Amino acid sequence: MACHRLSNRPADYSTPPAVVMSSTTPPGSDSDGAETPAESSGPGALDPLTALLREVEGTSNGASTESNDAMETPTSDLPPPPSEANGKRRKKVRKPKPRWLKITAVVIAVLLVLPLISFTKAMITTQNLSFAERGAEWMRDNHLGGVLNTVESWWLSNNQPKEGGDPNRAIDVPVTGDGGPTTTVKVIAPHLPAPTNVQVPEGVTPVANEGVWQPVGPLVGGAQTMYTTQVRPDSVHTSILDGLVWIDPKLVTLEVFPGSEEPGGKWAKPSQVPMDRRLALIAAFNGGFRMDDAKGGFYLDGVTQRPLRDGAASFVTYSDGTATVGQWGRDVVMSPEVAAVRQNLDLIIDNGGGPPNPGGGPAAAAAPGALVPGLVDNVDGKWGATFGNKVYAWRSAVGVTATGAIVYGYGDGLSSLSLANLMLRAGCVRAMQLDINTVWTTFNFYNSTRFLDPTSVQGTKLLPESFKGANRYLSPDARDFVGVFTRAL
Template identity: 30%
Template sequence: ADRLNQAIYRHAPPKTFWEPAPAAAAEAVRDEGLEAESISSPSPFEPPFREVAATGDGVWTPIPDAVRPGDAPVLWRSAVHPDPRRVFAAIAVVAIDLGRVDLRLVAGTKEPFSPDVPAERRPGLVPEGHAGELIAAFNGGFKAMHGHYGMMLDGDTFLPPRDRACTIALYRGGAVRIRTWPELRADEARMAAYRQTPPCLVEQGELHHALYDSNRDWGATVSGETVIRRSALGVDATGKLLFYGLGEAVTARTLAQGMKAAGAHDVAELDVNHAYPRFLLYGRGEGGEGPRARSALIPDVQFKPE
């Protein structure tokens, strides 16, 4: 499929997920990113490969908050084309202000599978006390059978941590760190939750040494295809900005390159393949009830509003 796509799209324009912001608005966002430090606006970034870049790559535009439309933005989106051989490879990236947004982990009703955590401890729902504050939700990591990567939430250990795994650690004070487990082990008592994934795509600004296109350690289709839909989570070097990336037709390496270009210093891969990665934006339903999923970050993502 990848070879066919390369032939079909050889002379096509770069893939886009949305209409780029008007030039004047884009320039205003660039200026805001440089001057409005009070809202931690992300800095614009240089597209890694100009020959496949689309208009608007590297420019952050605010994502409107349907819950608090009058507030300063806490989410921004941009796009990056991380593969000079594939104009159809693109990553939609969301930057999240961790100074004003809390990242919380919710266990699925079945995954990751664990015989040690009873069903009543994993309802698969956003806790009622936080539902009114929900602005977005995104997918987690692999199923338990695909790597047996560790997870802990509120003292419940679903699966024990693995030393080789990349670990997204959520601290009780709100901080988020992403590192290989031995780098975080000493902090475990201060963590509210952690979720492990395959080895870090990027750690301390360096791409993993085994990120070659045919390596299936970071997931593939049943047929072995590695140029697929993938997702990732990263943090910048300051720990103040969180980055979620959803990539189409990317390898683990090009996903890593795109996330690093956008500003991520440490990056963990989340779920992969077409049906699983998704980033949904939430708002109030009719009559003020909520929350309700109102839109997806990119097209061709199915979801239910409930």
């Protein structure tokens, strides 16, 4: 047999036989040893060992392929899940949201809605305020005053008034209600001596009428009720003219009116000059800071809206219509004769106390006024923190002279220091800062255009460039103010 012959052949590995076993011949058959000339003579002929290795490799690969094929069986060949086998798709069950999450959402919604309602209410309440002013007031009422102060301080610091130059307008001589100083009338009423002219800042060449007091407003008992002038604030901001008004409390009455928003509370007195008082109205000017920033109190007609602070700068009116400025607890104290007290910060000019006497009484021996120590550096924030006392801006003040006259001053290009110097130059021995910023500072004169017709009363601005209208205080106003009326003799 072929197998027998192969087993007796000598081993020769130099020339391997080109014989392969037929994979189709069963072992032990008669053809078991048959030789198959499978490419035995070609260069690609396979020796038995190579053929055997390839056969083993093919068997291994085949097993691996079968294994991979089993792993890669398509999912479509797998039995469907029970839900799909029944022809129905199982719905996902959503878990309920936690209770705390619902409560949190409600709280957030309320926190967003309440400010929106408050803001909307503030926007539709005019009270002689522009949209921007209403927004600013709402911010201060809702604990955002610090943000607003920062923005205002930044804006003002980057938009300071021009330095140098000359005024771009003349100082007009005002027209009085009774024909002015050219009318010869016999003087019969007691009155204060006319003020002396205001000194112009050092090194500044005065323009026409600068620092010269001009009569304004009606005569009462043949005497002049008010005088006014305009001057440069200092020797640096020479293109600006600030305004001053001198008022004789012997010939007029001064009266504090509450605003609809400041100082807060409910009042029998209106937040405007009522129609039945307008024929006697000759002037009005702004009050102080918002009460939250004033560092003082407010008292009117027997009602204390904010507690009065000892040591605070105070504008005080009396039941007889006179008024004064002083330090509460030292120069002025509570008494049955006090009609109103409006406090704002600390004094900016002080004479140490004493005369002029409360109520505008004679005080020829009054000590001269001087700048209050610490004013330059705003020690302890005594003179405001809205945008700092060194920023040049619109500011206002009221003071009292040695004779008891009331002086109001305001305008642009003023720091707390230059405002105090302005009031010193006007003859004040004590003075206090009132409100600041162009939208809050106002002094208007009033006069009727038709005889005995209160509806014809119209206002005139002391400074034409001031922001608020000339008829301010003839309609409800958000801030408290002071009205000046002719005195009935």
